[in-house]
Amino acid sequence: xxxxxxxPIASAVLLGYPLIFSTPFQQRLGALILLxxxxxxxxxxxxxxxxxxSVGHAVFFGCGAYGAxxxxxYLGLPPIGGLPIGVAASIGIAAIVGxxxxxxxxHYFSMATIAVAELVRLVVxxxxxxxxxxxxxxxxxxxxxLDLSFVSALPYYYVFLGVLAAMLALTRQMERSRIGYYLRxxxxxxxxxxxxxxxxxxxxxxxxxxxxALTAVAGALYAVMFGFVDPESGLGILISIKMLIMAAxxxxxxxxxxxxxxxxxxPLEEFSNSLLGGVGxxxxxxVYGAIIVVIARLQPGGLLRPIPGxxxxxxxxxxx
Amino acid sequence: MNPTGxxxxxxxxxxxxxxxxxxxxxxxxxxxxxxxSGVAASVGVxxxxxxxxxxxxVNNDHPELGDLPLAKGAGLTGLGGAKLEVVFAxxxxxxxxxxxxxxxxxxxxxxxxxxxxxxxxxxxxxxxAAERYxxxxxxxxxxxxxxxxxGFKWFFRTTPIASDxxxxxxxxxxxxxxxxxxxxxxxxxxxxxxxxxxxxxxxxSTFKANGLNITQNIPYSANATDVQSQVLQLKDKxxxxxxxxxxxxxxILYAKTMKSLDYKPPIMIADDAGFSDPSFVAxxxxxxxxxxxxxxxxxxxxxxxxxxxNDMYKKKSGVDLDDxxxxxxxxxxxxxxxxxxxxxxxxxxxxxALRATDLKPSQLIMGFKGVKFDEKGQNVLASALVIxxxxxxxxxxxxxxxxxxxxxxxxxxxx
Numbered sequence: 001x002x003x004x005x006x007x008p009i010a011s012a013v014l015l016g017y018p019l020i021f022s023t024p025f026q027q028r029l030g031a032l033i034l035l036x037x038x039x040x041x042x043x044x045x046x047x048x049x050x051x052x053x054s055v056g057h058a059v060f061f062g063c064g065a066y067g068a069x070x071x072x073x074y075l076g077l078p079p080i081g082g083l084p085i086g087v088a089a090s091i092g093i094a095a096i097v098g099x100x101x102x103x104x105x106x107h108y109f110s111m112a113t114i115a116v117a118e119l120v121r122l123v124v125x126x127x128x129x130x131x132x133x134x135x136x137x138x139x140x141x142x143x144x145x146l147d148l149s150f151v152s153a154l155p156y157y158y159v160f161l162g163v164l165a166a167m168l169a170l171t172r173q174m175e176r177s178r179i180g181y182y183l184r185x186x187x188x189x190x191x192x193x194x195x196x197x198x199x200x201x202x203x204x205x206x207x208x209x210x211x212x213a214l215t216a217v218a219g220a221l222y223a224v225m226f227g228f229v230d231p232e233s234g235l236g237i238l239i240s241i242k243m244l245i246m247a248a249x250x251x252x253x254x255x256x257x258x259x260x261x262x263x264x265x266x267p268l269e270e271f272s273n274s275l276l277g278g279v280g281x282x283x284x285x286x287v288y289g290a291i292i293v294v295i296a297r298l299q300p301g302g303l304l305r306p307i308p309g310x311x312x313x314x315x316x317x318x319x320x
Numbered sequence: 321m322n323p324t325g326x327x328x329x330x331x332x333x334x335x336x337x338x339x340x341x342x343x344x345x346x347x348x349x350x351x352x353x354x355x356x357s358g359v360a361a362s363v364g365v366x367x368x369x370x371x372x373x374x375x376x377x378v379n380n381d382h383p384e385l386g387d388l389p390l391a392k393g394a395g396l397t398g399l400g401g402a403k404l405e406v407v408f409a410x411x412x413x414x415x416x417x418x419x420x421x422x423x424x425x426x427x428x429x430x431x432x433x434x435x436x437x438x439x440x441x442x443x444x445x446x447x448x449a450a451e452r453y454x455x456x457x458x459x460x461x462x463x464x465x466x467x468x469x470x471g472f473k474w475f476f477r478t479t480p481i482a483s484d485x486x487x488x489x490x491x492x493x494x495x496x497x498x499x500x501x502x503x504x505x506x507x508x509x510x511x512x513x514x515x516x517x518x519x520x521x522x523x524x525s526t527f528k529a530n531g532l533n534i535t536q537n538i539p540y541s542a543n544a545t546d547v548q549s550q551v552l553q554l555k556d557k558x559x560x561x562x563x564x565x566x567x568x569x570x571x572i573l574y575a576k577t578m579k580s581l582d583y584k585p586p587i588m589i590a591d592d593a594g595f596s597d598p599s600f601v602a603x604x605x606x607x608x609x610x611x612x613x614x615x616x617x618x619x620x621x622x623x624x625x626x627x628x629x630n631d632m633y634k635k636k637s638g639v640d641l642d643d644x645x646x647x648x649x650x651x652x653x654x655x656x657x658x659x660x661x662x663x664x665x666x667x668x669x670x671x672x673a674l675r676a677t678d679l680k681p682s683q684l685i686m687g688f689k690g691v692k693f694d695e696k697g698q699n700v701l702a703s704a705l706v707i708x709x710x711x712x713x714x715x716x717x718x719x720x721x722x723x724x725x726x727x728x729x730x731x732x733x734x735x
Contacts, residue, residue: 027418037552104603126512133514135441140448151452210446226416228445230514233415273417277356277410284410285357 010256011150018157028153033266034160035221041167042214047244048253049180050207051187052102055111056238059097059120062235063090063217066124069136069229073294079138079224080144086216093120094212097204102204105190112128114237121235124272135230138223148224156225163221164259167214172212172255183207191258215243249295251302260304264295322366347405348396348665350655351425353436354648361650363438367461369637370649371406371435373629377669378404378656387682388505389657392572398660407431411442416440422449422457430634432665433458440464440514440719447475456658456670458650460573461644464518468696474667476674476693478651480702482519486526489589492612492719493532493561501587501730507536507559509550509566509574514540516565519591523563535559542570547577555583562587568594575604584734588612596643596715605713607632610733615706616686617646626685637727650686 018027033219046052067086068079075081078262101112127134142149150156153255185193194200223229233239242265243258248263269288276283295303352371355364378390385391407429409421418437423582426449433456437443443462449569450457451472458476459467468477493503508523510516516539524534536557537548551574554562562585566574571594578584588611594600596613619640620626629649630641641649654677659665662673679691690701706719708728717729 025424028423032420132466133517134466135514137444137466140472141451149452169402225447226419228415228441230415230441233441248610269419270498273412273421274428277412277421278408279356284412296331305570 005087007153014161020275024153027157029123029270030266031153031156031225032270033262033319034157034164035218035264036242036246036266038160038164038167038221038258039215040243040250040262041171042211043166043243044211044247044254044258045171045174045214046207047210048247048257049175049187049202049250051182051253052204052208053107053110053244054113054208054236055110055217055244056097056115056117057211057243058237058239059093059117059236060090060215061219061239062124062229063087063093063122063212063214064187064221065223065234066130066219067135067212067216067218067222069138070130072138073131078082078144078148079227080146080148080220083217083220086220087213090212090216091209094209097203098204102201103209113240117235117237117240121231123206124235125231131230133231133234133320135228137229138227140227149227162222163217164243167217168255169261175255177278179203179206245292247293247302249302251304254302256302257302257304263303264280264303347403347657348399348403349407349431349601350652351407351409351413351422351431351434351435351436352652352657353409353418353421353425353442354466355406355413355438355442358411360413360438364410365647366637366639367438367648368408370641370645371408371632371652372687373632373636374649374652374656375404375406375676376632377629377653379486380385381581384628387680388625388629388685389653389679391625397662398662399665400591408638411439411446415438415441419445419449422446426450426455429533431455431657432667433659433670435655437458438462439646440467441478443467447472448507450474455667456655456674458651458655458674460648460654464514465522468698472697474594474671475664476699478654478688478691478698478699478702479647480616480688480704481698482522484702485519485528485591485704488524488614488704488706489523489563490526490530490532492589493587493623494530494707495719495732496587496728502516503587504533505535505557505559506533506561507538507554507557507585508534508563509540510564511542512539513542513564515567515593519565523565523594528666534607535567540570542567544573546569547573548581550574551577551583554585555581557587564588564590564595566590566594568597568600571595571597571600572603575600575608579607579735584732586731588732592643592649593629598639601709601713604710607735609709609735610729610731611709612718612728613707613709613715615643615675615707615715615717616702616704617641618644618705618707620685629685646686647654650684650688653685654691687717688711 017030033124038086043057057068058110068082069088071077071085072079097116101109124130127136139147182198185198186200190200246261246265247258250259272284354367355361356670379395382391395403407425407427411418434450437446438461440462443459445458451474456474460478463481495610497503508520510520524533527534536559538670540550562680592614619630633641658673659670662669677691681690687705688702691699692701694700705717705723707715708718716726718724
């Protein structure tokens with residue numbers, strides 16, 4: 001009953017948010033929440049469902065961001081026109097990186113993804129064509145509507161909401177189809193899944209490539225909104241970690257987990273920076289970090305996972 | 321209601337408006353976006369101190385500071401003595417946070433202008449937001465060339481940029497050649513992130529265009545823990561002139577390695593940054609005697625306005641102003657002077673006042689030839705001096721001649 005009511009309520013809240021909280025900063029905050037939710041949801045496919053903890057998703061985010069701005073820089077396209085280029089590049093990289101690294105298990109996979117991401121960041125930092133250490137920028141002033149450069153955050157909000165909805169619908173579809181079952185089987189026990197005839201390597205790679213492509217979408221949208229990317233802001237390890245933390249905090253492997261994580265963390269970060277940033281000396285991050293620790297301590301499975309956890313406890317008690 | 325009653329009512333309403341108007345003029349908010357956390361946090365914290373000193377100069381009477389705009393009298397005299405209020409924001413070292421904070425300052429805090437943001441990439445995104453909202457943005461410190469090439473109407477920059485430095489080095493070297501120095505082969509050693517690569521490439525192209533030969537180009541990582549191979553390459557080729565573009569820790573490492581490998585170039589030039597850092601001078605100043613550097617800042621003799629400003633700053637932060645923090649303070653002062661001349665908190669009037677800026681050297685703390693913006697918003701009178709580390713641990717201005725305090729000593733002494 002509650003579950004059935006949750007969807008319309010969530011949709012109504014998301015659609016109505018910028019009309020109720022209508023100051024420019026609040027609308028922008030809403031757009032940022034959705035943008036980070038898109039990135040974290042993309043990570044969730046491989047990190048949550050398949051249980052492969054990637055700490056190098058910044059590579060794919062960077063593909064999207066660099067694809068968008070490079071296609072403006074060299075082809076004169078509106079940045080969003082570079083989206084297919086970024087997505088194609090991310091799928092290509094995912095295939096090249098995935099085939100050897102997906103064979104690694106547990107934290108060895110995580111370490112390999114960090115190494116690849118840092119490698120790509122260094123290569124891009126030294127590649128003049130991609131702006132080197134100075135980065136690439138988008139059109140300084142919008143030329144046409146297609147440049148998607150708006151003063152108000154409202155258009156961004158609804159564009160991001162549409163993308164997020166489409167992405168979640170796709171993920172939901174995936175959850176219920178063969179690949180979804182396979183991924184969960186792999187997550188629970190890779191050896192058992194293999195014994196049952198699941199083509200483990202192939203499906204891990206599919207999930208990895210799908211996650212990469214969707215992460216590139218997030219990167220391209222970021223580049224369109226901010227109009228600038230450099231190696232640190234497009235490929236830095238903090239980006240990978242943010243995606244991971246948001247998904248994990250909200251509930252990795254749950255459809256709405258990443259969105260829940262973003263709803264908590266993005267406002268927390270923006271408000272703590274706005275209220276405390278001017279004080280200096282990083283008070284912001286102390287507060288931010290402390291709250292993450294508190295949530296992780298009280299709700300280790302993610303915010304959206306209280307009910308299954310409680311059930312397990314109850315059944316454990318019943319057995320004893 | 322009879323006509324006199326109506327007139328009285330209108331008069332009362334007008335009076336009420338005038339009173340609220342005056343109440344609004346009590347303080348004028350200006351935003352300042354700097355890296356108060358992240359890897360560049362130390363610069364941001366010093367920038368904040370510098371801006372707080374500048375705010376003190378504006379808000380309190382400082383007759384001892386002479387021609388410095390707004391030093392005499394308290395508050396913004398052009399706005400009926402309104403107090404200046406600075407709202408600081410942390411850019412966290414990311415372009416996204418910089419832009420978010422710019423929008424917050426404009427829409428929530430209602431600042432009339434913004435100053436910032438140190439890292440060029442962040443100045444780029446933050447000023448793009450200000451441009452869209454039609455709020456003046458002035459940077460006193462970001463040097464990336466593309467910032468003023470965007471066709472922006474609300475963006476202004478007071479600092480000299482890489483092409484200015486390159487021209488100064490080139491003219492200085494040509495002058496030294498006229499005095500008998502050899503400058504046939506020039507080596508440039510630079511750290512390999514944005515700062516080092518961009519300055520090195522501008523220096524290289526400017527030198528080439530003016531017939532000076534860059535014969536060796538050595539990029540390195542500022543995190544390096546060993547630079548022996550780089551120094552040995554230099555020792556092998558023996559360039560006449562060696563130019564460093566370095567941060568602090570790596571500059572110290574080079575100074576020590578050059579001493580241990582006993583290598584001294586005939587002329588050594590360093591591009592500000594690491595070689596100007598007070599901690600560099602304290603650590604290895606005695607083994608890089610005679611290095612040339614550039615600066616637009618000089619503390620000056622006791623009693624001068626720069627000396628007094630430095631004194632105020634030192635009381636607040638515990639260190640002397642260096643070229644970077646002084647440029648930040650100067651940029652902020654130029655912005656506040658424009659707001660004062662505009663006599664209004666309307667962004668368009670402040671923009672017009674910035675365009676009309678014409679400050680003379682006596683009105684500045686920096687050694688610029690003045691402040692005057694071209695149509696791109698770049699200060700065309702920005703300049704720098706060549707300074708040299710002489711007699712221990714003090715940099716003294718040595719070039720150009722009319723601003724020199726001592727003669728340039730040729731032949732690098734080292735230790």
